[in-house]
Amino acid sequence: MRARRAVFVIFALSSLAAPSGVAIAQSFPSRPITGIVAFPAGGPLDVLARVMGERMRQSLGQPVVIENVSGGAGTVGVGRVVRAAPDGHTLSFGFLGTHVLNGAIFSLRYDVLKDFEPVAMLPSVPLLVAGKRALPAKSLAELMDWLRTHSASVATPSVGSPSHVMGVSLQNLAGTPLQFVHYRGGGPALQDLLAGHVDLLINQPSILLPHLREGKIKVYAVLSNSRLPQAPDIPTADEAGAPDFHMSVWHGIWAPKGTPKNIVAKLNAAVVETIADASVRSRLTEMGYVIPARELQTPEALGLLQKAEIEKWWPIIKAAGIKPE
Numbered sequence: 001m002r003a004r005r006a007v008f009v010i011f012a013l014s015s016l017a018a019p020s021g022v023a024i025a026q027s028f029p030s031r032p033i034t035g036i037v038a039f040p041a042g043g044p045l046d047v048l049a050r051v052m053g054e055r056m057r058q059s060l061g062q063p064v065v066i067e068n069v070s071g072g073a074g075t076v077g078v079g080r081v082v083r084a085a086p087d088g089h090t091l092s093f094g095f096l097g098t099h100v101l102n103g104a105i106f107s108l109r110y111d112v113l114k115d116f117e118p119v120a121m122l123p124s125v126p127l128l129v130a131g132k133r134a135l136p137a138k139s140l141a142e143l144m145d146w147l148r149t150h151s152a153s154v155a156t157p158s159v160g161s162p163s164h165v166m167g168v169s170l171q172n173l174a175g176t177p178l179q180f181v182h183y184r185g186g187g188p189a190l191q192d193l194l195a196g197h198v199d200l201l202i203n204q205p206s207i208l209l210p211h212l213r214e215g216k217i218k219v220y221a222v223l224s225n226s227r228l229p230q231a232p233d234i235p236t237a238d239e240a241g242a243p244d245f246h247m248s249v250w251h252g253i254w255a256p257k258g259t260p261k262n263i264v265a266k267l268n269a270a271v272v273e274t275i276a277d278a279s280v281r282s283r284l285t286e287m288g289y290v291i292p293a294r295e296l297q298t299p300e301a302l303g304l305l306q307k308a309e310i311e312k313w314w315p316i317i318k319a320a321g322i323k324p325e
Contacts, residue, residue, distance in 0.1 A: 087259065
């Protein structure tokens, strides 16, 4: 009898000491949430994270403080999230590069897929194939023919960036070697394209379209299955004769592995509410982002996308031997 009573007392005390998952979710967040952006302030991912975080505060009742932890092409900041407590108060605002490509390029101390809980997919942006103004090619098909008979150079913002990986895909599509010129950021790469020092650059519309409108560069295709609303004259790669030659720089939010599902659900609901906000949607559209459909804003959809992109891009990266410099 005494033994049973002792067991009951221990169980009762442990139940009081350890709140249920529902109670944890109800009290979450209990303090400001830290959103880690693994790059310097002012970049595309940083701007997107701040737009999202500003509105998510209304849904969560706590501020989302964006912290820039740069280094190692994003691996330093992402690694910090892996080591954080899985309580929903530290999140990774990442993208295709940090949560897919880096897994094939770097020897990481974490697994880009297994060490995170997907929270929500964020807006994406397709890439454009641009060339210097002096290039004779007037279409993507003509560009392919020109590449096969000339020694062409391709600028990239950095080794292993989406621009670099898509440049490798362009090389595979053309069936001819290209010379890759790596820079420390998109700004220097763009400047050398404008100056005519390099032939090609694959990058985001917000970077390239202003110079296209001024007649300083050529743009051959948008690498998605739909045209850009802000530049409807640019054909898709499919229309230009390169079916499925696509790359979209998609973004997402991840929590550390082991974060309770009810907390993930609460964070996801805040993202969904933010994306549904008319002022936020207007602002993101003006910046060139493509807003995912409601059914794609779930944790499950982000996880499936991440797996599919790993299966698509890792073999290309490894075959090309892309390694950090």
